[in-house]
Amino acid sequence: MRRFELLEPESFAAASAALLEHPEAKAIAGGTALLILIKHGVYVPELLVNLRKIRGMADITWDAASGLRVGALASLNDIERSPLVREHLPMLAEACHVVANIRIRNLATIGGNVSHGDYQSDPPTALVALGAVVELSTATGTRELLLADFLLGPYETALEPGELVSAVRVPPPGAGWRSAYLKFTTRSSEDRPAVGVATLLRLDGETVREARLVVGAVTVTPSRMTDVESYLGGRSLDAGTLAEVGRMVSAGIQPIDDIRGSAAYKRRLAGVQAERALELCSTMGAAR
Amino acid sequence: MKQLISTTINGRERELAVAPNRTLLEVLREDLQLTGAVEGCGVGQCGSCTVLIDGRPVSSCLTLATNVEGRSVTTIEGVAPAGQLSAVQQAFLHRQAFQCGFCTPGMIMAVEGLLRDHPGAGEAQIRDYLSGNLCRCGTYSAVIDAVKDVIAEVGAARDKASAG
Numbered sequence: 001m002r003r004f005e006l007l008e009p010e011s012f013a014a015a016s017a018a019l020l021e022h023p024e025a026k027a028i029a030g031g032t033a034l035l036i037l038i039k040h041g042v043y044v045p046e047l048l049v050n051l052r053k054i055r056g057m058a059d060i061t062w063d064a065a066s067g068l069r070v071g072a073l074a075s076l077n078d079i080e081r082s083p084l085v086r087e088h089l090p091m092l093a094e095a096c097h098v099v100a101n102i103r104i105r106n107l108a109t110i111g112g113n114v115s116h117g118d119y120q121s122d123p124p125t126a127l128v129a130l131g132a133v134v135e136l137s138t139a140t141g142t143r144e145l146l147l148a149d150f151l152l153g154p155y156e157t158a159l160e161p162g163e164l165v166s167a168v169r170v171p172p173p174g175a176g177w178r179s180a181y182l183k184f185t186t187r188s189s190e191d192r193p194a195v196g197v198a199t200l201l202r203l204d205g206e207t208v209r210e211a212r213l214v215v216g217a218v219t220v221t222p223s224r225m226t227d228v229e230s231y232l233g234g235r236s237l238d239a240g241t242l243a244e245v246g247r248m249v250s251a252g253i254q255p256i257d258d259i260r261g262s263a264a265y266k267r268r269l270a271g272v273q274a275e276r277a278l279e280l281c282s283t284m285g286a287a288r
Numbered sequence: 289m290k291q292l293i294s295t296t297i298n299g300r301e302r303e304l305a306v307a308p309n310r311t312l313l314e315v316l317r318e319d320l321q322l323t324g325a326v327e328g329c330g331v332g333q334c335g336s337c338t339v340l341i342d343g344r345p346v347s348s349c350l351t352l353a354t355n356v357e358g359r360s361v362t363t364i365e366g367v368a369p370a371g372q373l374s375a376v377q378q379a380f381l382h383r384q385a386f387q388c389g390f391c392t393p394g395m396i397m398a399v400e401g402l403l404r405d406h407p408g409a410g411e412a413q414i415r416d417y418l419s420g421n422l423c424r425c426g427t428y429s430a431v432i433d434a435v436k437d438v439i440a441e442v443g444a445a446r447d448k449a450s451a452g
Contacts, residue, residue, distance in 0.1 A: 005289065006308035006354060028352075035311075035350050036331045048308075052355050077344070101420020102401065103347040104332050190333065190420045 002038060004045045010053045012166065013139035018049045020138075020162035025049050027164055029073055030107035032100075033116045057166065058109075060084055067172040068092075072111025072165045076123065077102065079110060089170055091179035091198060095126035098183045101190045111165040114147060117157045120192040120260065124151060125216025126181045128224065129198035130170045137166035144169075151221040176202050177210075180281035184273050186260045193217040194260035195269050197277035206236040213245075213274060218255040218266045225249055228274070237282050245278060246271035293357035297322070298366025306353040313337045313348035316363060324364035324393040328422070335421030338394035338401075339363045345401035364393035367400060375441060376400060379434040387425035395421050399435055409439060 007025070009015040019025060025047040028034050037043035051057075051073060058073040062084040070079060079085050080096040099105055099122050113123050114134060124147065132147040136159065147168070150158045159165070173179070179200045186194040196216040202209045211232040216222040228248050235241045250271030255263040290305040297320065306315055316322040316339070325348055328334035332347040339348045340362040368374040373381065376399050386392040395418070402409060402417045409417065414435050423431070 001309045001311065001314075003307075003309050006291070006352070008291075008354065031352055031355075032332055032347075032350050035352070039330060050352065050354065052352075052357075100332065101335065102398070102417055103335065103338055103345050103420060104350070106341075106344045106346050107350060188333075 001035070002041070002044060004038070005047045006050050007047065008050045008053050012054055012057065012137065012164070015049055015051055015054060016137070016139040016162050016164060019164070022047055022049070023161055027051055027115070029109040029112040030075065031112075032104050032108045033112060033118065051164075057111075062088055064172065066169070068170040070110050070168045070170075072167055073109050074111075075106055076108050076110065076113065077105040080105065089130060089173065089179075091126050091181045091200070092123070092130065092170065095122045095181040095183075095196070095198065098122050098181070098193075100192075110168050114150065114168060115157060115159065115165050117151055117153070117155045118192075119151075119154055119220050119222075120217050120258070122181065122183055122193055122196050122216070125193075125196040125214055125222045126198040127168065127170065128216070128222040129179075129200060129212050129214040130173065133169045133171070134165050135167040135169065136160070136163045138162045138164075142166065148222070148224065153220045173200070178203065178281050180277055180284065182273055182277040182280055184269060192260065195266060195273045197270075197273045198222075199274075199277045199281045201278070201281050203282065208232045208235055208237065211278075213249075213278070215249060215253055215270050215274065217260075218253060218270050220256065223253055225252060225274070227252060232278075237278055242275040242278060246275040249274040291354055293354055295356045295358065296360040298362060299360075304353070308352070308354060310353045311349055312339065312351040312353045312356055312361070315353040316348060316361075322363050322365050325397075326390060326393065328390070328394075333420070333422070334391070334394075335398060336391050336394040338397040338421065340397060340401055343401070343404050345398050362397070362400070364397060367396065374400075375438050376403070376434070379437045379441075380431070383430045383434040383437065385427050385430040385434040386423075387427055391421060391423045391425075395423065395431060399431075399438070402435070403438065403442070407439070407442060409435075411436065414439075 028048045029051045057071040059071045060082045076096040080093045085093045128148045181198045183193045184195045185191040198214045200212040211229045213225045255266035257263045325337045328336035332350045337348045
């Protein structure tokens with residue numbers, strides 16, 4: 001691999017200070033995204049700040065009032081296997097489980113996943129649907145942003161110089177919500193998503209009381225389909241309603257072409273997958 | 289600048305001087321002559337470089353060597369004493385779960401990881417866990433059979449032990 005130097009600070013404060021002192025340097029945690037870019041020559045670093053020596057930043061905790069808090073250095077496999085996540089936020093466990101393969105999920109961290117800002121990823125779509133918040137910290141303080149506001153574009157986030165994602169928080173979803181995350185790949189089953197749909201439903205018998213629908217991996221950041229959410233309120237999820245949702249998603253989304261499908265294909269696919277995700281959520285979605 | 293790290297490789301403590309840009313796979317193969325893990329894709333997709341770090345399977349091609357400081361690494365060379373085969377290796381041999389053998393060390397390390405995580409895994413779980421290990425000879429169904437054999441043996445041994 002191309003030569004670069006590594007700083008290996010032993011505390012979060014020292015890591016933040018190192019990033020402030022070397023504005024051209026990037027932080028590296030699991031390395032599964034960054035090392036591929038370096039190997040491909042897309043990213044040519046002189047210096048990386050390795051976070052491996054920082055302790056106590058991989059904890060996963062749950063509080064009834066504030067919800068889930070995942071330390072930035074928790075691996076995707078830590079999250080998918082966490083009994084707390086599986087109990088309270090099964091959709092997040094699923095969205096982590098469908099990433100790549102077990103070897104990658106053992107290395108990749110949630111902090112790295114959201115900081116990388118790659119739109120072709122599963123966890124951000126589920127996290128945006130769940131109203132997740134990122135904690136952005138420096139040596140001196142912490143601010144919070146909705147993940148939806150943190151993700152600005154492909155590989156672009158709201159991180160300021162010297163800031164690192166220290167944790168991802170998910171508020172408690174409240175009683176009666178069902179959820180589902182549905183991934184579609186166009187190459188191998190372990191590939192990044194061509195489309196990912198995260199949906200939450202609060203049902204009263206057959207009738208939708210509240211819905212949330214986020215389509216990921218087709219637009220530069222996950223797209224929350226608020227018009228579909230309001231349309232669904234008070235309706236039952238019959239064939240006619242689902243078909244109209246598919247039509248609304250296809251009409252409303254602005255996909256981009258990429259290696260996993262043309263914009264026209266993804267437009268069609270997003271609608272179909274939204275219908276399937278809602279159906280999955282209403283029939284199989286774990287009730288919370 | 290090289291960094292000095294101490295780590296455990298196949299149960300043996302080692303002091304290693306590693307350059308910051310070197311992967312674990314490069315250090316295993318080039319510095320330690322542990323050539324069982326091989327580079328297929330180099331980007332974490334094929335699984336032929338799978339090793340265990342603290343019992344968990346990872347792609348050694350995407351792991352900075354410095355990251356194994358204070359950790360325990362197990363490679364295919366460490367799954368059984370010299371001259372012997374582990375239960376997983378034995379089952380692969382019995383089921384002929386390989387042809388050219390390029391993917392086999394990675395495949396076996398992934399199975400070792402599976403057995404630690406899910407010792408009683410059913411077929412769906414086996415397939416799910418191994419889905420990222422590619423075999424271009426197409427020995428997948430023999431691999432699944434081999435893993436089922438090992439899980440059945442372990443289960444039978446456990447039943448026997450608890451009955452005895």
